[in-house]
Structure formats: C-alpha cells, structure tokens
Amino acid sequence: MQQHRVHRKAYLDEQLFAEELTQIFHRTWIYVGHESEVARPGDYKTTVIGRQPVIVTRDGTGGIHVLMNRCTHRAATVCQAASGNSAFFRCEYHGWTFRNNGELVAPTFSAGYAPADFSAAGFALARAPRVDSYRGLIFASLAPGGESLREHLGRAAEYIDLTVDLAPAGTIRLGAGAHRYSYRGNWKLQSENGVDGYHPNFVHRAFFETSGLGAGLFGPGSTGRAGSLGRGHAVLDFRTMTAPMMRARLATDDGQRALERLAERLGDRERATEVLLANGTQGYNLLVFPNLQIIGCQLRVIHPRAVGLTEVDLYPYLHDGAGDEENTARLRTHEAFYGPSGGGGPDDIEMFDRVVQGLAVEGVEWLPLVRGLRREVVDGEARWGHITDEQPQRGFYHQWLQLMGASR
Ligand code: FES
Ligand code: FE
Numbered sequence: 001m002q003q004h005r006v007h008r009k010a011y012l013d014e015q016l017f018a019e020e021l022t023q024i025f026h027r028t029w030i031y032v033g034h035e036s037e038v039a040r041p042g043d044y045k046t047t048v049i050g051r052q053p054v055i056v057t058r059d060g061t062g063g064i065h066v067l068m069n070r071c072t073h074r075a076a077t078v079c080q081a082a083s084g085n086s087a088f089f090r091c092e093y094h095g096w097t098f099r100n101n102g103e104l105v106a107p108t109f110s111a112g113y114a115p116a117d118f119s120a121a122g123f124a125l126a127r128a129p130r131v132d133s134y135r136g137l138i139f140a141s142l143a144p145g146g147e148s149l150r151e152h153l154g155r156a157a158e159y160i161d162l163t164v165d166l167a168p169a170g171t172i173r174l175g176a177g178a179h180r181y182s183y184r185g186n187w188k189l190q191s192e193n194g195v196d197g198y199h200p201n202f203v204h205r206a207f208f209e210t211s212g213l214g215a216g217l218f219g220p221g222s223t224g225r226a227g228s229l230g231r232g233h234a235v236l237d238f239r240t241m242t243a244p245m246m247r248a249r250l251a252t253d254d255g256q257r258a259l260e261r262l263a264e265r266l267g268d269r270e271r272a273t274e275v276l277l278a279n280g281t282q283g284y285n286l287l288v289f290p291n292l293q294i295i296g297c298q299l300r301v302i303h304p305r306a307v308g309l310t311e312v313d314l315y316p317y318l319h320d321g322a323g324d325e326e327n328t329a330r331l332r333t334h335e336a337f338y339g340p341s342g343g344g345g346p347d348d349i350e351m352f353d354r355v356v357q358g359l360a361v362e363g364v365e366w367l368p369l370v371r372g373l374r375r376e377v378v379d380g381e382a383r384w385g386h387i388t389d390e391q392p393q394r395g396f397y398h399q400w401l402q403l404m405g406a407s408r
Helices: 014-025 149-153 156-165 187-193 205-211 239-250 253-266 269-278 324-338 345-359 391-404
Strands: 005-007 030-034 043-049 052-058 064-068 083-085 088-090 097-099 104-106 130-134 137-141 179-183 225-230 233-237 284-288 292-295 298-306 309-316 366-368 377-379 382-386
Touching: 014 298, 014 391, 030 043, 030 052, 030 298, 064 130, 064 137, 130 149, 137 149, 149 156, 156 233, 156 269, 156 284, 156 292, 179 345, 187 298, 187 309, 187 345, 187 391, 225 391, 233 391, 239 253, 239 269, 253 269, 309 324, 382 391
Parallel strands: none
Antiparallel strands: 005 366, 030 137, 043 052, 043 083, 052 064, 088 097, 097 104, 130 137, 179 309, 225 233, 225 382, 233 284, 284 292, 292 298, 298 309, 377 382
C-alpha cells in the first residue's frame, strides 16, 4: 500500500498472509463470540483466532474463558462441536480430560506418570491471555499486553452502543443460528466490501430496483457518509437517508410508546430519540477491525483460512425484550438480502471471484483507493467522506500498515 493504493500481492502473497496472522490476528483484539452463546454454566462454542482454534466457555462460577483448543498432551483438539454444554472436554486421542476452566483433571492410566516427571497443574489448556467484552460482544487477544479492548474499539463503540441500546431490554442475543459461506479469495476482500458504499448501486442494482428501496441510498446525491473511525474501524452511515422514514414511524402511537419506554430505560429522552432514529444497523454498516462487521441484522465474522480461502459466519442477532413477531421480521429482512438465495450477499461473492480472476493479471500491479481523497473531512481520529468514497478502505489499510510495519 503506497499513495492510497494496494498492491495485488496483498491478496495473493503467502508470506504476507503469514505475517497478517502474526501481526494482526494474533496481536490485536479479535471477536470470538457473544455472551448469549455461552449464557449458562457449561455452555461453550468453538471458533478461531486467526487460524488458532479456541473454545469459549462459561465455567460453573460464571467466568468466561477463551481456551486454546489444543490438548496439552500431543496436541489434538479436545472439542470438535460448534457449540454445546459440558463441564469437561475429553481428548479422544489418549483420553485426557479437562474442566471447562481449562484445568487438567488427571491423565488417563495415571500410574504411568511419576510425580517427578509430571504434575497435572502444569498441563492445563493454554488460554488467551486477555479476554474482555463490550455490550455482550466477547473479544480475546493473544498478546499479553497492549491497549485495552475499550481503547481498541475507540469510536466504533458509539455504533455498538446504538445497536445494543435499540433492543427493548438493552441487550441483543444470538440464537437464531448462523449461516456460513466461503469463497476462494483473500479475507480483506470481505472486510473492504462490508463498508464499501460505491458498489451497491451496481452489484445490487436488481435488489434495489425490485425491493422499492431505489438507488438513492448509495447514489451520488445521497447524504450518507463513509467514515474511517481510527484504528482501522469504519462505517457507512446512512442515517440521514433513513431518518425521515424513522421520524414518521416515531410519530405513530406505537412509535411514541417505544420512545417512552426507551427514554425511561436510558433516562434520557434525547438519547432515546437518537437511538430510535438510527434504527440500529438498519442505519449504518460497521466494520470493527480487522474481521467483525455489524450490518443489517447480523454480526458477521470473517475467518482467514488461507491467503486465497475465507470463511464467513453470519449470525443474525435478536433484540432481547422484543416480541417474536419483531424478531421474526428481523430474520426475514436478513434472509432477503444476505441469505443463500438473497438479493445481495451472493452477488458480492461473485464479485470476489471476479477480482481474484483479475488479480492473476501481472503487470497491472496496483488497486487505487483514491475516490474522495480530496474531500475528506477530518474529525479527530475519524475522517469522513461521501458514502461512495473509499475513506473506509483507506482507514482500514492505514491500520493494516501500522500493524504490518510501515515498510510495506
Ligand atoms: Fe490428547 Fe493425547 S493428544 S490425550
Ligand atoms: Fe454488497
């Protein structure tokens, strides 16, 4: 990346990919799950940090752990299920059993271990040295030191707050399952795309035409903004475009009742109005660097599997305290655009395929990210542009460079 352009090797080079894992994924805060996925003692889910498998668990005393899914005997994973509830994880290779806080109960056939050679206390599952959560979203860092999660989130936290505050009970939950897709392309294509307001009118034109949403939201006349929020986080903020519809909704009896309830819970009518007008992630797309997106009604997690292979998990989130009807409607909205036969998501993947094909061309080495460069508005750590500008991508690669070393 030089002069606001990215070299094609950033998407293709094995060595760079290995460095991304160590410099970015194994160093910064990575989203690993939501508290609602491990709500009860014994609940667990498996995921990865970079390519390292982990188990997120809740122990019998309510504590949350992020354990490395790697037997301390001879390295087999100790948990294969995506999620479940168990007080123990038993490695199938030689039968060692671990508590859900990571402690080794005892090796099997323990008479074969002399105390001089072995103590169970020294063979607990390894764990992520730092775990923290924000508004129910659990993050872990494999680096023992560094900035706190709250510092890392920076201004992205404002948007997470808007998302979560909208739920009548003040919390969101996962619990509607997830769907996963993969594509043969680099993980950054998806990170860039979720906050790319330039493509929707082209890639998703059919959806906008047939859904009645029209081309204005992401058109040249849109009043929406694209922003880099600092630390690689980015947002497409189209609240100005959706606010008239939300104001009309607020003016109804139902809208007024919702406002009263929220104002009472938050103790602040002005803030309640702001939250309702934003309408959660119906009003913005958020990228939390490097691989979490909160978009539409979903938490989207991007897993790099290889330099040219990416898996993406979409978890529709539900509002605690909302009726089934409202939450069901959220799911239908999610499916309409992002589902396997939805009007939007699959089209993006087709574009990733085409980019990967095009990247094979040698001699045309750079991808420019200069759109809107001359109309950036600086706002503290953030920079704002028109919703179709490439400000989010510039901010993303600025942070990428910081972490990868400025020599790139
Ligand atoms: Fe787990 Fe041997 S590898 S018990
Ligand atoms: Fe798209």
